[in-house]
Each structure stands twice: as C-alpha cells, then as structure tokens.
Amino acid sequence: MxxxxxxxxxxxxxxxxxxxxxxxxxxxxxxxxxxxxxxxxxxxxxxxxxxxxxxxxKPVLDPAVKIIIYIMIIWSVFTTLLNFYGWYHFGKGVSNPLEAVFGIWLTAFVVSKEGTGRFQKVWWASSVLIFVACILQAVNVLKFSVFSHHNTLGLYAVVTLPMSLNFAVRRYDSRLLYVISSLTVVLNLIALFLSFSSGPWLVGGIEILLFLIIARPGKYGLFKGLLIPLLITAILGFAFALIQPTYLDLFKREISQLTSFSGDFSKFTTNRTRIWEKTAHLISQKPITGWGWIRYKTLFLMSNFEAIPGVGIPVEPHNMYIQLLTYGGFPLLIIVVGLMLRGAWLAWMKFKSCKGENKYLYAAVLATILAILVYSMGGSVFAARQKIGFLFWALYGIAAALPERGKGKA
Structure with a gap:
C-alpha cells in the first residue's frame, strides 16, 4: 500500500x-x-x-483481455443493431458493456503508469466514508440513504470486503494504522450485515474463505484482520438488535430464507425462479443472437408478459448468466465468462510473482472476481452499473494491467 x-x-x-x-x-x-x-x-x-x-x-492491457473485450463490444453492437429498437435504446444498452471496458482500460492505464498505491488509498477512503454513512443512516442519524435498495448495499459490501481484508492483514509501522485497518473490516462487515440480504451474506462468507486460502496471511494476519473484527461485529450486531428490534426480525427473515433451500426453492430465491422461467422463454426464441442490450423491463413489457405474482414487472432477471443469454445469446455468455476467468488467472499470476505485501491486493482482486462469479447466480454487476459496476471493473483492471515498460509490477 x-x-x-x-x-x-x-x-x-x-x-x-x-x-x-x-x-x-x-x-x-x-x-x-x-x-x-x-x-x-x-x-x-x-x-x-x-x-x-x-x-x-503503449499497451496497458493484457493482450488476451484486449482481444476478448474487442469481441465483446463487436458482438454487443451487432446483436443490438440486429434487434434495433431505436437509437435511444441502442445507446443506453450498448453503453453498459462500453462502460465496463472503459473502466478496465482506464484503471489499467493509470496503475500501469504509477502503481497501485494511490488506488488503494482512494479506495479505502471512499469505502470507509460509505460504510460510516450507511451505519449512521441505519441508526437514524442520517436522513438519506446512499443506496436505494438493500441488495445494492449488499453487493457493495461484497465488492469491498476482500479489499478491506487486504488492508487489515498487512503489517504497519504505526499502531494507529493497525487499529484503522482492523476497524475497516468491522465497518465492512456491519455494512454487509445491514444489507439484510442472504445472497450477499453467503457470498461474503465465501469471499473470506477464498481470501484466506489464497493469501494465507498467517496467524497474526488471521487474528488481527479477521477474528477480532468478527468478534467486534458480532457484539455490535447484537447491540443493533437491541436498539432496533426490527433488525432482529429482518435477521430472522433472512435466516428463514437460507434454511428454505431444501424445501421451497422459490422462497430461497425470493421468487426469482418465476422471473427465470419467463426469461427462459425469451432465450429459447433467440439462443444465438439474443435480444440485444435493452433494458430488461422494456423487453419484458414488449413481450406482453403478465406481471409476476409477488414480483410485479421485474427490472432485471437477477442473474448475470441469464441476463447475458438474454442480451447476446450463448456467444456473449461465453465471452464474458472467459473475460472473468482470464482476469482471475492474471490476478493469480500477479499474486504468485509478487514478493511484497502487495500480494494481498492481488489476492483480494482474485477473491472478488471469483466471488462475483458466484454472486452472479443471483445478481449482476452489469445491472449494478449505476453505483457499483465501475468499482468491480476497476479491480479487474488491476489484474489486467501490464507493468510500465522497464518496471517489474503493475
């Protein structure tokens, strides 16, 4: 750092x-x-x-990543023109993958020139501010909310959690930095808890395991970076339940949803299976080209589907894989999954080759990419483009960035 x-x-x-x-x-x-x-x-x-x-x-992106994103943009433009709905829908739709690509390239361009030090400092400052704002809003100190929906807060906490662990497991010269880095994990875990969304909870747990398996921070890093923050979070969570009894009811609701996995799958997925059934019909009609990048709600209404009981008119299919099949067919799904896997491989190679404590950064990037692949079974970073998408693609850009010529690391 x-x-x-x-x-x-x-x-x-x-x-x-x-x-x-x-x-x-x-x-x-x-x-x-x-x-x-x-x-x-x-x-x-x-x-x-x-x-x-x-x-x-001068190249700043991994050559394979560059080829994949070219193919992704070309295919996205082709399928959206093939299913032309007007220039407004075309521009709004294609801008989604374009923003992802620009976020990757811009991050790679900057960090390949100056390293990742300032990136991590800005990320830390931004995330701590958001965590504090969300907690103050939860206890009714702030009258506004950063995120309009608890699922968005959950995804934000998922994207930031490995980076918070990256800060916490490092060694610092100052005791104050030790305390601050551990408190960052506490704030992140509280934000994750306050999302009251079982999906992000599950993915958050997977992220922690992935980070520990990849990074292997040792007993000291495990104690300072995770065990102490978990204990503090548990105590504060209990205090929240006492101060705000409604939080206890929300917690019980999510636990009930998690335990319904072997019984009522519709309840486990919050009625998303009903959305997926409708979407499967759309995919079956155009399995190769898809329907182009168009707002899902607009496509749903154009297809004359009736409102889904318990859901209404869905804004998104709440599954990245199904979303990609809908917009660009099987080719787009293969392209994006290939992009993700290539990023994971690059992050792993950077982790293996890094001798300093910056290896924890690459462990965090790898854990985030893998966790998002899991999260995508119930959500999508493309659907979260307004407030979170760029953050994930920025982390991806760190994995995909080439070091500046003559330097050994990005």
Missing part, C-alpha cells in the same frame, strides 16, 4: 489520473459524479493524444 508513485509527466496525465480517482471515490454516490470524473479523464486523454500520442499507443 506504501508503493511509491511515479511522477506524472504532463498535465494530461495528471488530469487523467485525477478524473479516474475522482470517479473511483465518488462512484457509490451515483453515475453523475462518476461521469464527471470520466469526462476529466477523457479531456486528459485528448490532450495526451495531441501532445504525446505515443504514450497512448
């Missing part, structure tokens, strides 16, 4: 980096601040192209 930063060579590079970190910090607050940060980065990119175009021509 204390990785030295390279000096930015010109104002375009400084503007690109500032816009990137601004969007990274502000992403959970909504798309407008993220787009503003991206706008600054794009202005910097244009300036760099005019003044030092050779810097943009």
């Amino acid at each position: 204390n990785e030295p930063l390279a000096k930015t060579p010109s104002w375009p590079m400084s503007l690109i980096a500032f816009g990137f970190y601004f969007s990274l910090f502000c992403d959970p607050w909504g798309p407008i601040p993220r787009y503003f940060g991206w706008l600054l980065s794009i202005i910097g990119i244009v300036g760099l192209f005019i003044l030092q175009g050779s810097k943009l021509r």
Whole structure:
C-alpha cells in the first residue's frame, strides 16, 4: 500500500489520473459524479493524444483481455443493431458493456503508469466514508440513504470486503494504522450485515474463505484482520438488535430464507425462479443472437408478459448468466465468462510473482472476481452499473494491467 508513485509527466496525465480517482471515490454516490470524473479523464486523454500520442499507443492491457473485450463490444453492437429498437435504446444498452471496458482500460492505464498505491488509498477512503454513512443512516442519524435498495448495499459490501481484508492483514509501522485497518473490516462487515440480504451474506462468507486460502496471511494476519473484527461485529450486531428490534426480525427473515433451500426453492430465491422461467422463454426464441442490450423491463413489457405474482414487472432477471443469454445469446455468455476467468488467472499470476505485501491486493482482486462469479447466480454487476459496476471493473483492471515498460509490477 506504501508503493511509491511515479511522477506524472504532463498535465494530461495528471488530469487523467485525477478524473479516474475522482470517479473511483465518488462512484457509490451515483453515475453523475462518476461521469464527471470520466469526462476529466477523457479531456486528459485528448490532450495526451495531441501532445504525446505515443504514450497512448503503449499497451496497458493484457493482450488476451484486449482481444476478448474487442469481441465483446463487436458482438454487443451487432446483436443490438440486429434487434434495433431505436437509437435511444441502442445507446443506453450498448453503453453498459462500453462502460465496463472503459473502466478496465482506464484503471489499467493509470496503475500501469504509477502503481497501485494511490488506488488503494482512494479506495479505502471512499469505502470507509460509505460504510460510516450507511451505519449512521441505519441508526437514524442520517436522513438519506446512499443506496436505494438493500441488495445494492449488499453487493457493495461484497465488492469491498476482500479489499478491506487486504488492508487489515498487512503489517504497519504505526499502531494507529493497525487499529484503522482492523476497524475497516468491522465497518465492512456491519455494512454487509445491514444489507439484510442472504445472497450477499453467503457470498461474503465465501469471499473470506477464498481470501484466506489464497493469501494465507498467517496467524497474526488471521487474528488481527479477521477474528477480532468478527468478534467486534458480532457484539455490535447484537447491540443493533437491541436498539432496533426490527433488525432482529429482518435477521430472522433472512435466516428463514437460507434454511428454505431444501424445501421451497422459490422462497430461497425470493421468487426469482418465476422471473427465470419467463426469461427462459425469451432465450429459447433467440439462443444465438439474443435480444440485444435493452433494458430488461422494456423487453419484458414488449413481450406482453403478465406481471409476476409477488414480483410485479421485474427490472432485471437477477442473474448475470441469464441476463447475458438474454442480451447476446450463448456467444456473449461465453465471452464474458472467459473475460472473468482470464482476469482471475492474471490476478493469480500477479499474486504468485509478487514478493511484497502487495500480494494481498492481488489476492483480494482474485477473491472478488471469483466471488462475483458466484454472486452472479443471483445478481449482476452489469445491472449494478449505476453505483457499483465501475468499482468491480476497476479491480479487474488491476489484474489486467501490464507493468510500465522497464518496471517489474503493475
């Protein structure tokens, strides 16, 4: 985390980096601040192209990742044009995979030039602010909510948890940093608990196991980075239940849902099986090309489906794999899963080759990618593009980034 930063060579590079970190910090607050940060980065990119175009021509992405994302964009544009619904729907739909690709490239461009030190500091500051805001909102101190739905909070806590563990298992020269890093995990776990969503709870547990298996932080890292935060979180969770009795009822509801796995599968999936049944019909009609990148709710209404009991008109299919099959058929599903697996492999190779404590960063990235593959059975990072999607693709960009020529690590 204390990785030295390279000096930015010109104002375009400084503007690109500032816009990137601004969007990274502000992403959970909504798309407008993220787009503003991206706008600054794009202005910097244009300036760099005019003044030092050779810097943009240097590769910053893993070659295989570059090929996969080219194929993903070409196929997405093709299928959406094939099922043309108007330029508004085309632009809104195709912008989803384009944003993912831009997030990957922008992250890779910045960290390949200056390393990951500042990235981790900005990530930490942003996540702690969000955790504190969510907790204050839960105890009615704040009158506004960062996330409009508990599922969104759950996914945010899932995406940030391995990074929080990355901070906590490291060794620091200051006792204050030891305390702060452990408290970061506590705040992350509380935010995960407050989502009252059994899916993120399950994935969060899987993430912790994955991180420990991959990183192997030792007894000291395990004690400071996980066991103490878990104990503190359990105590605070009990206190929450006493202060807000409704939280205990919500907790019981989620436990009841988890225990219904072997019985009522519809209850276990919160009636999502009914959405998947309708979506399966759409997929069967166009299994190769799909229906193009269009808002799922719009497609549902265009298909003259009736409202689903207990659900109404679904906004999303709540499953990334089914979503990809709907939008781009089996080719798009294979492309995106291949992209994910390539990112996981790159993160693993960086972890294996890293000799310093930055290996925990790559362990966190790997754990996040694998956990999102599991989470995607009940949700989608593409559906969460407004407040969370960029955060995941930024982590992916760290895995896919090439080191600057002459340097040994990204």
